[in-house]
Amino acid sequence: MIREETAEKILDYILSHGGEFGEVFCERRLYTQMNRIATGKTDGKTEGVSCGMEAGTGVRIFRGDACIYLYTDGWKEEDLFRLLREEWGAAEGAGDRARWQDARVRYAAGSCGGAEPSLRADARIAGAGLSEKEALLIRCNLAGLSASDKIVRMRSRYVDMDQTVFIANTEGCSVYDRRQKTRLHLTATAKDGAEQQSSYVGPGAMRDFGYYETISPEDYARTAAEGAVRLLGAAPCPTGRMPVVIANGFGGLFFHEACGHSLEAKAAADGASEFSGKLGMKVASEKVTLIDDGSMAEEWGSLHIDDEGIPTRKNVLIENGVLKGFMTDRFDGRKLGLLPTGSARRQSYRFAPVSRMTNTYIAAGSDRFDEMIASVERGLFVKSINAGSVNPPTGEFNFNTGETFLIENGRITKPVHSATLIGTGGDILKKVEMVGDDYLMGQGFCYAASGAIYIGAGQPCVKISEMTVGGDEA
Amino acid sequence: MMTEERQEKDIRAQLCALSAALSEEGISGLSYSLRHTLSRKTGVRHGALSQREDADDTVLVIRGAYAGRKCMSAFCGVPDAETAAVFLKESAAVLLAAEAGTAEAEEADKTAQTAGAAFSFEPHEAAETALAEAEQAASGNPALFLAETLCYEQTLTETRCYGADGTLRLCDETGYHCLRVMVIAKRDGQTEYTGGCRYGSTLSEINPQELLTSLTAQAAGGLSGSSIPSGSYRTLLSPAVLAELAEAFLPAFYAENQADGQSALFGVQGKQVAASFLTLREDPQAAGGRVRRRVDDEGTPTSETWLIRDGVFETAPAKRADDAESTGNGFLQDPQSDVGTGVTNVLLTADRAHTRTQEELFALLGNGIYVTAIDGTFAGTNAKTGSFSLIAKGRLCENGAVTGAFREVTIAGNFFEMLKAAEAAGDTLSATWPDLSCVLAPALLCGELVVSGL
Numbered sequence: 001m002i003r004e005e006t007a008e009k010i011l012d013y014i015l016s017h018g019g020e021f022g023e024v025f026c027e028r029r030l031y032t033q034m035n036r037i038a039t040g041k042t043d044g045k046t047e048g049v050s051c052g053m054e055a056g057t058g059v060r061i062f063r064g065d066a067c068i069y070l071y072t073d074g075w076k077e078e079d080l081f082r083l084l085r086e087e088w089g090a091a092e093g094a095g096d097r098a099r100w101q102d103a104r105v106r107y108a109a110g111s112c113g114g115a116e117p118s119l120r121a122d123a124r125i126a127g128a129g130l131s132e133k134e135a136l137l138i139r140c141n142l143a144g145l146s147a148s149d150k151i152v153r154m155r156s157r158y159v160d161m162d163q164t165v166f167i168a169n170t171e172g173c174s175v176y177d178r179r180q181k182t183r184l185h186l187t188a189t190a191k192d193g194a195e196q197q198s199s200y201v202g203p204g205a206m207r208d209f210g211y212y213e214t215i216s217p218e219d220y221a222r223t224a225a226e227g228a229v230r231l232l233g234a235a236p237c238p239t240g241r242m243p244v245v246i247a248n249g250f251g252g253l254f255f256h257e258a259c260g261h262s263l264e265a266k267a268a269a270d271g272a273s274e275f276s277g278k279l280g281m282k283v284a285s286e287k288v289t290l291i292d293d294g295s296m297a298e299e300w301g302s303l304h305i306d307d308e309g310i311p312t313r314k315n316v317l318i319e320n321g322v323l324k325g326f327m328t329d330r331f332d333g334r335k336l337g338l339l340p341t342g343s344a345r346r347q348s349y350r351f352a353p354v355s356r357m358t359n360t361y362i363a364a365g366s367d368r369f370d371e372m373i374a375s376v377e378r379g380l381f382v383k384s385i386n387a388g389s390v391n392p393p394t395g396e397f398n399f400n401t402g403e404t405f406l407i408e409n410g411r412i413t414k415p416v417h418s419a420t421l422i423g424t425g426g427d428i429l430k431k432v433e434m435v436g437d438d439y440l441m442g443q444g445f446c447y448a449a450s451g452a453i454y455i456g457a458g459q460p461c462v463k464i465s466e467m468t469v470g471g472d473e474a
Numbered sequence: 475m476m477t478e479e480r481q482e483k484d485i486r487a488q489l490c491a492l493s494a495a496l497s498e499e500g501i502s503g504l505s506y507s508l509r510h511t512l513s514r515k516t517g518v519r520h521g522a523l524s525q526r527e528d529a530d531d532t533v534l535v536i537r538g539a540y541a542g543r544k545c546m547s548a549f550c551g552v553p554d555a556e557t558a559a560v561f562l563k564e565s566a567a568v569l570l571a572a573e574a575g576t577a578e579a580e581e582a583d584k585t586a587q588t589a590g591a592a593f594s595f596e597p598h599e600a601a602e603t604a605l606a607e608a609e610q611a612a613s614g615n616p617a618l619f620l621a622e623t624l625c626y627e628q629t630l631t632e633t634r635c636y637g638a639d640g641t642l643r644l645c646d647e648t649g650y651h652c653l654r655v656m657v658i659a660k661r662d663g664q665t666e667y668t669g670g671c672r673y674g675s676t677l678s679e680i681n682p683q684e685l686l687t688s689l690t691a692q693a694a695g696g697l698s699g700s701s702i703p704s705g706s707y708r709t710l711l712s713p714a715v716l717a718e719l720a721e722a723f724l725p726a727f728y729a730e731n732q733a734d735g736q737s738a739l740f741g742v743q744g745k746q747v748a749a750s751f752l753t754l755r756e757d758p759q760a761a762g763g764r765v766r767r768r769v770d771d772e773g774t775p776t777s778e779t780w781l782i783r784d785g786v787f788e789t790a791p792a793k794r795a796d797d798a799e800s801t802g803n804g805f806l807q808d809p810q811s812d813v814g815t816g817v818t819n820v821l822l823t824a825d826r827a828h829t830r831t832q833e834e835l836f837a838l839l840g841n842g843i844y845v846t847a848i849d850g851t852f853a854g855t856n857a858k859t860g861s862f863s864l865i866a867k868g869r870l871c872e873n874g875a876v877t878g879a880f881r882e883v884t885i886a887g888n889f890f891e892m893l894k895a896a897e898a899a900g901d902t903l904s905a906t907w908p909d910l911s912c913v914l915a916p917a918l919l920c921g922e923l924v925v926s927g928l
Contacts, residue, residue: 031810034568037734046568047795050812052548052561056531066523072530073550079530087514087528123564130568153734189736196735196858239704239884239926270519272622272658274665350531387853393622393658393667396882398865400853420854420863420884447852468701470863470884470926 199227237471250442284429294358347451359456365435486640495555699879708842713904763819895921
């Protein structure tokens with residue numbers, strides 16, 4: 001990793017050349033990606049294998065309203081200073097040397113958090129070799145294929161990482177952190193005649209490979225398979241506006257899109273979010289309490305510290321319908337006049353950090369799932385969500401459903417094709433009519449300004465009184 | 475270009491030394507693919523610099539054979555021998571048996587050349603000035619609330635393939651200049667958000683002022699929009715929308731998905747899949763395209779191919795590992811991934827007889843909708859079936875004239891049925907964002923789509 005002395009030199013250089021804040025982010029990340037596809041009754045073939053090591057350094061500088069970011073692979077002092085000198089047209093002087101002297105005292109006093117980890121090369125990333133990971137995928141594929149004779153294809157994907165970061169800044173932060181993540185993404189394809197349907201599940205955790213001893217990967221594969229089979233023969237999905245009940249777990253992606261991104265400081269700064277200027281105001285039904293918590297033990301979206309070196313924590317964003325806060329980072333937090341909330345994240349050293357979600361969820365309520373269904377005359381039950389997106393300035397969001405069922409006269413009657421559900425966050429939040437007592441957390445990825453990051457999205461079952469459904473019923 | 479003579483010698487020396495050390499570990503048949511990226515971003519907000527980014531980044535992929543099996547691993551820069559050996563040996567446990575001649579195609583042309591003019595970076599200061607001027611000009615529209623993204627991106631990626639002895643086998647280079655714009659318009663409590671991107675050789679060629687001003691006008695025009703009744707509507711897709719849709723359905727053409735039956739075009743190669751006046755052509759050196767590649771990331775030469783010619787599905791893009799002859803379409807999607815099927819520049823065009831001006835297209839549309847933006851292609855499109863269901867916005871048309879705006883609806887249909895039902899296309903092409911594939915497409919009058927709204 002970068003030598004602490006090199007980081008100090010860089011920060012000193014930044015402040016002595018007109019920078020108001022400087023930060024060094026150095027990472028070494030070992031990773032594995034592997035796919036295994038099986039068709040028929042064989043265990044298939046492994047493809048898309050990728051394993052290796054990413055290592056690089058990013059230097060961030062604030063000056064006025066500008067954020068300057070420089071990055072390179074590795075952490076050689078000469079490479080970093082070449083970038084600084086060639087690419088940053090900085091003025092001499094004007095740095096806050098007094099503040100930096102205070103910070104350096106804290107630095108020297110051993111305020112460095114975390115211990116510099118051993119960086120000995122070890123290809124047993126996240127505690128397991130590639131053979132073990134391949135064996136896991138084989139187990140999943142066999143379990144999925146065996147779940148039903150209608151399953152014609154299983155695609156099991158394994159990803160993990162073992163990331164070590166070092167973060168230092170001109171405010172005295174100097175900290176190491178280690179993050180291990182592992183996740184499966186299991187897609188089952190069922191076929192009946194000419195019709196094919198797919199369903200997926202994606203369990204993951206902030207853990208090493210031992211995670212898979214605490215769950216049953218085969219059960220997850222079977223869940224994906226059973227979901228695909230249920231979709232066969234699904235009817236066209238109705239279109240128009242209707243009530244929607246969204247299942248617990250990764251159904252929480254609904255809120256991730258509907259309001260989560262709009263509550264990130266990057267969106268809210270400069271008044272560019274539909275929630276800008278609404279702190280303390282009622283923005284949702286009082287049934288809604290929305291939380292983002294990066295400190296949840298072993299959850300897929302968790303971190304010990306964020307990518308600015310600030311400890312993660314539970315951030316209550318909306319409480320009983322009232323907007324309580326935004327997720328903020330140092331840069332956009334300055335524009336909002338808000339302190340950072342441990343929400344700064346980035347895919348890798350190739351990205352400057354930006355306030356993003358970690359594990360975002362709706363707190364459990366007291367309504368029951370059967371009551372929600374019974375309350376709907378005609379609407380949809382969304383058992384799973386694939387993905388979605390949002391435009392924070394307008395709040396217009398969309399998400400695509402996975403397993404979807406029609407509700408008629410208070411009962412779930414039949415599966416329908418997946419649909420796109422749309423709305424605007426500010427409007428939909430007020431239409432949250434019921435919140436269940438069966439909270440669950442799901443896992444996924446989010447793609448935005450600072451790259452692809454791992455996130456958790458969770459909720460109990462939720463009923464929305466009305467949403468626009470883009471089905472395929474003529 | 476990054477690689478000056480001294481740096482080139484250093485790299486070769488490092489690779490030679492690495493090869494020697496790995497050979498002692500029993501790893502043979504080594505080849506190296508080094509991808510070096512220089513990039514620069516300049517962003518402006520409120521007339522001043524908001525973002526400035528510079529990068530110098532190298533990824534090295536090492537391939538070889540160990541204990542009779544393939545091995546492969548990726549690193550940032552040249553790793554130490556111990557680390558490289560550990561990962562390469564581990565990868566051999568799950569990769570296939572090594573075959574003779576699996577190294578990248580030997581090619582005698584070691585000269586780094588770009589098609590057209592050599593790539594040059596424009597200074598941050600010049601970009602900052604031009605973008606600030608563009609923002610100033612656009613602010614003349616009172617509806618403009620914020621140019622939320624006004625960012626000039628410049629990226630140059632050089633790929634070099636070396637043998638075990640450090641001999642340079644292949645060299646390729648691609649770069650682009652792109653202005654990325656997102657604007658927020660507000661009026662009377664309404665907010666509209668729209669964006670676009672434009673490529674060119676220089677910022678002045680891109681003309682930031684014109685792009686920002688036109689996008690602001692487009693956003694302002696959408697402010698009065700609201701949802702519309704559900705039903706089927708005659709539809710004209712804007713060039714940006716068609717390009718985004720076509721990009722989402724490219725995997726349906728790929729050989730790997732054909733072989734697996736995971737494509738809406740499974741079993742129809744050689745058959746009509748679009749109106750006979752439509753062509754979908756890949757051109758690795760296309761003018762207006764973002765990509766310039768002479769070889770793919772497996773070393774196979776790229777070439778001009780026709781995915782659709784006169785409406786017929788002709789060529790399925792393939793990489794080496796597919797059950798088909800490689801068409802030079804094996805590309806790394808990101809530094810961590812293995813080679814997958816990808817494309818260079820793909821252009822969807824119509825023959826002259828079916829190409830119309832924008833005014834003519836509106837006249838042909840008559841009563842219907844003009845879709846100016848969509849979102850949700852990541853999950854709302856299905857290349858296995860061709861179906862899509864996406865949030866959309868745009869303009870209402872009556873008797874060929876724009877009468878209002880709409881938003882917060884979904885449009886649904888089948889992409890390939892839509893191509894078959896196409897009636898005419900526009901005379902200008904728009905390109906997709908620089909984040910994924912490069913697809914250029916015109917506006918398309920495409921029959922009816924199902925709208926879900928009120």
